[in-house]
Amino acid sequence: MPPGASIDWFPLWLSLRVAAISTALALAVGLWLAWTLANRTFRGKEVLDAAVTLPLVLPPTVLGYYLLVLLGRASPIGQLYEWLFGGPLVFTWQAAVVASLFHSTPLLVKSARAAFESVDRSYERAARNLGATELRLFWRVTLPLVRRSVLAAAALAFARSLGDFGVTLMIAGNIPGRTQTVSIAIYDAVEGGNGAAARLMVLIVSALALAILTLANRLTSNPFGPRQTAL
Amino acid sequence: MIQARIRKQYAAGPDSAGFSLDLEFRAAAGVTVLFGSSGAGKTLALDSIAGFVRPDEGRILLDDEILFDGAAGVHLAPRARHCGYVFQNYALFPHMTLRQNLEFAVERAPRLGRHRQVTEMLEKFHLSDVAGRRPYQLSGGQKQRCSIARALIGAPRLLLLDEPGRGLDAPLKAEFYSVLRQVRQEFGTPMLLVTHDTGECAALADEMVVLREGRAVQSGTPRKVFEQPANVDVARLFGLYNLLQVEIRSLDPGRNASRLRYQDFELTGPYFPGRLIGDQVWLFVRPDRLSVAPRNGRPAFNQIPATLLRTVEKIECLRLEFSGGIGVDVPVGESEKYSGVKDWAIEFPSQDLRIL
Numbered sequence: 001m002p003p004g005a006s007i008d009w010f011p012l013w014l015s016l017r018v019a020a021i022s023t024a025l026a027l028a029v030g031l032w033l034a035w036t037l038a039n040r041t042f043r044g045k046e047v048l049d050a051a052v053t054l055p056l057v058l059p060p061t062v063l064g065y066y067l068l069v070l071l072g073r074a075s076p077i078g079q080l081y082e083w084l085f086g087g088p089l090v091f092t093w094q095a096a097v098v099a100s101l102f103h104s105t106p107l108l109v110k111s112a113r114a115a116f117e118s119v120d121r122s123y124e125r126a127a128r129n130l131g132a133t134e135l136r137l138f139w140r141v142t143l144p145l146v147r148r149s150v151l152a153a154a155a156l157a158f159a160r161s162l163g164d165f166g167v168t169l170m171i172a173g174n175i176p177g178r179t180q181t182v183s184i185a186i187y188d189a190v191e192g193g194n195g196a197a198a199r200l201m202v203l204i205v206s207a208l209a210l211a212i213l214t215l216a217n218r219l220t221s222n223p224f225g226p227r228q229t230a231l
Numbered sequence: 232m233i234q235a236r237i238r239k240q241y242a243a244g245p246d247s248a249g250f251s252l253d254l255e256f257r258a259a260a261g262v263t264v265l266f267g268s269s270g271a272g273k274t275l276a277l278d279s280i281a282g283f284v285r286p287d288e289g290r291i292l293l294d295d296e297i298l299f300d301g302a303a304g305v306h307l308a309p310r311a312r313h314c315g316y317v318f319q320n321y322a323l324f325p326h327m328t329l330r331q332n333l334e335f336a337v338e339r340a341p342r343l344g345r346h347r348q349v350t351e352m353l354e355k356f357h358l359s360d361v362a363g364r365r366p367y368q369l370s371g372g373q374k375q376r377c378s379i380a381r382a383l384i385g386a387p388r389l390l391l392l393d394e395p396g397r398g399l400d401a402p403l404k405a406e407f408y409s410v411l412r413q414v415r416q417e418f419g420t421p422m423l424l425v426t427h428d429t430g431e432c433a434a435l436a437d438e439m440v441v442l443r444e445g446r447a448v449q450s451g452t453p454r455k456v457f458e459q460p461a462n463v464d465v466a467r468l469f470g471l472y473n474l475l476q477v478e479i480r481s482l483d484p485g486r487n488a489s490r491l492r493y494q495d496f497e498l499t500g501p502y503f504p505g506r507l508i509g510d511q512v513w514l515f516v517r518p519d520r521l522s523v524a525p526r527n528g529r530p531a532f533n534q535i536p537a538t539l540l541r542t543v544e545k546i547e548c549l550r551l552e553f554s555g556g557i558g559v560d561v562p563v564g565e566s567e568k569y570s571g572v573k574d575w576a577i578e579f580p581s582q583d584l585r586i587l
Contacts, residue, residue, distance in 0.1 A: 123324060125309070130385065131339060132335075
C-alpha cells in the first residue's frame with residue numbers, strides 16, 4: 001500500500017449489510033421450503049428438491065446469467081420492480097442481495113431440512129394430540145427444537161453470502177462505492193497491484209468466516225442437556 | 232365408550248412385508264388392553280383412534296361423536312378428538328420445563344384457570360417440587376407421571392397408552408401401575424392400553440382384546456382369556472401353557488368325563504361339549520396345576536412319564552422343564568428335591584385339562 005493511501009472500507013460494510021439482509025430473507029424462504037420438503041408429500045417434490053439444490057452446483061456465471069435474464073430491465077419482473085421503486089434492480093446493491101439470496105438459500109434449506117427431519121415424530125404427534133394447530137406446533141415445538149441447527153444454518157448462509165463473487169458480479173456489477181462487495185474488491189485490489197489492501201481484506205474475511213463456522217459448530221452441539229432424544 | 236372398526240392396508244414394499252389391519256372392538260369404562268406380539272397392529276389401532284393414521288375404511292365412535300367414518304369421509308384432526316395419549320418414550324418437550332409441558336396442553340383455557348389447573352395437576356402427581364425442571368433432569372418415574380398428567384390435564388374422554396411399561400425395571404413398573412390405578416379412581420377416564428406383556432395385562436386390564444396379525448382373535452376379562460384361550464395361537468402368545476396334541480378316544484356326558492390319547496398314554500379329562508370322538512385337539516394345562524412324583528414302574532392313573540431336562544428358578548416358583556415340552560411349576564425352595572433325579576411321572580388333574 002503506498003504511504004498515505006487509505007483502505008476503502010465500503011466493500012466490507014456493503015458485504016456485511018448484503019449478507020445480513022439476504023440471510024434474513026433466506027431464513028424466511030428457506031425455513032418454509034425446508035419444512036415443506038421435510039414434512040409434506042406432494043407431486044413434484046423431487047423436482048423442487050433438485051431445483052432448490054441447483055444453485056449449489058451450477059457455475060455462478062450460469063446462475064448470474066439466469067438472474068440477469070429474469071430480473072433485467074426487459075423482463076416483466078424487472079419492469080415491475082422499476083415501476084414500484086422508480087429504478088432498475090440490476091446493478092444496484094439490492095441486486096447483490098438477490099444474488100446472495102440465491103447463492104446461500106440452498107445451503108440453509110439443506111441444513112434446515114436435515115434438522116426438521118431429525119425431530120422425533122412423537123413430539124409433533126404429542127403437540128397435535130394436545131390440541132396444537134399446525135402453526136402453533138411449528139412455532140412452539142418444531143422450531144424451538146431445531147433452533148440451534150437453524151441458527152447454525154443461518155450462520156453458514158451468512159458466511160456463504162459474504163463470499164459470493166460470480167453471481168454478484170453478473171447482476172450487481174462492480175461499481176466502486178455502490179455495488180462493489182468485499183470479494184470483488186479483493187479481486188480488484190489484486191488486479192490493480194494493491195497487495196496490502198488485498199491481504200488485509202483477505203485476512204478479515206477469513207477471520208470472519210472462521211468465527212462464524214466456530215459459532216455454527218458450537219450451536220449444533222449439546223442442544224437440550226445431555227440428550228436430545230425423547231426420553 | 233369407544234367403538235372401533237378399523238381397516239388399513241399397507242402394500243408390500245421392496246424392504247417391507249405387507250400388512251393389513253382389520254379390527255373391530257369396543258371398550259367401555261376402566262382399562263381395556265390391546266394385547267398382542269409386536270407387529271400385531273396394536274399401535275396402528277391406537278394411532279388410528281388418536282387420528283395420527285387415517286384408516287382405509289371403518290368407523291370410530293367415541294361416546295356419541297364420530298372420530299372417523301370412511302364412508303362419510305369424516306376424519307377428525309388429532310387435536311379435535313379429545314383423546315389423551317401417553318407415548319412410549321413419553322415425548323415430553325425437551326425445551327420446556329415440566330410446568331410448561333403441562334401448560335402447553337391447556338393453552339386454549341383462560342389464563343387464570345390454566346395456572347390453577349396446572350398447579351393442581353402437578354400436586355396430584357407429586358411433581359410440584361420439580362415443576363421448574365426440564366425433562367432430562369427428571370427421573371424415569373417423574374417423566375412417566377408428567378406424561379400421564381399432561382395427557383390428562385385437558386380432561387380427555389379417553390386415555391390411550393402405547394406400551395407404557397416397555398423397558399421399565401420392576402420398581403418403576405410397580406410405581407406406574409399404582410399411578411394408573413390412581414388415574415382410574417380419581418379421574419375415571421376410560422383407558423385403552425397397548426402391551427405385549429401378560430403380567431401388565433393381568434395387573435391392569437378390566438377387559439382385553441387379543442390381536443394377532445391385524446385381527447382381534449379373542450376378547451374378554453383377562454382371567455377368562457388366560458383360562459380359556461380361543462385357540463392354540465392365542466395360548467402360545469401367552470406362553471403360559473403346556474400344549475399337547477391329543478386325540479379324543481371317548482366322551483361320556485353322563486359322568487362328565489372323557490378319555491384322551493397322548494402318544495402311547497391315556498388321560499382322563501372332563502367332558503368336552505361340541506367335540507366328537509376321533510377329533511385331534513390341543514390339550515393345555517397350566518404349569519401350576521400339574522404335579523410330579525418319582526417314577527416307580529408303570530405310571531399311575533393320569534400320569535405320564537417324562538425326563539427332567541432342567542430346572543429354572545423364577546421369582547414366584549421353580550419351573551421344571553420336562554421332555555415333550557411340558558413345564559411344571561413347583562414352590563420355590565424345592566430345588567434340592569429335583570436335583571440328580573431324571574425320571575419322573577407327571578400327574579394331570581382331570582378337571583384342570585382344557586382343550587382348544
